[in-house]
Amino acid sequence: MNKEIYILVGICVLTFLIGHKLKQKLRMPEPKKLTKRGKKTKNNVVTPAPYSRRKEKLKVIFLYIQLILVFGLLIFMIPALSRDILANNQVNNQNLILRILIAAFAAYILFIGFLQLRKPRKK
Numbered sequence: 001m002n003k004e005i006y007i008l009v010g011i012c013v014l015t016f017l018i019g020h021k022l023k024q025k026l027r028m029p030e031p032k033k034l035t036k037r038g039k040k041t042k043n044n045v046v047t048p049a050p051y052s053r054r055k056e057k058l059k060v061i062f063l064y065i066q067l068i069l070v071f072g073l074l075i076f077m078i079p080a081l082s083r084d085i086l087a088n089n090q091v092n093n094q095n096l097i098l099r100i101l102i103a104a105f106a107a108y109i110l111f112i113g114f115l116q117l118r119k120p121r122k123k
Contacts, residue, residue, distance in 0.1 A: 005098060008076070012102065015069060019062075026059050060117070067113045074106040 081099045084091045 002095070004080075005095065008073070008102065009098075012073070015066075019066060022062055026055055026062070063113055063116060067110060067117075070106050070109050070113065074103060074110065077103045077106065 077099055081096075081103055084096045084099060
């Protein structure tokens, strides 16, 4: 396989690992472990603590970064995939299958990310 395929797979794995670690760090704490409480208003409604708002903003920022990276990956893969499909019997089947899988998973992640951005926020 070409060096570009190894680099691309490495970037995908690195992005997945970074995203997984960020997801673990930004996960909402369990109700038992709440350390900060919001202020009570006149109607006895608890407003969220500023720390949780900051966490939500960080989640949105990292989601935007993830979508930009995945979109760039998809843009990078489309010319290589089209070149492999248009080649007449001169393409390595492993490269073609790998590129199709990368493009399909990138499109799936992009779609799910857009759905998460469109989801209404909790207030």
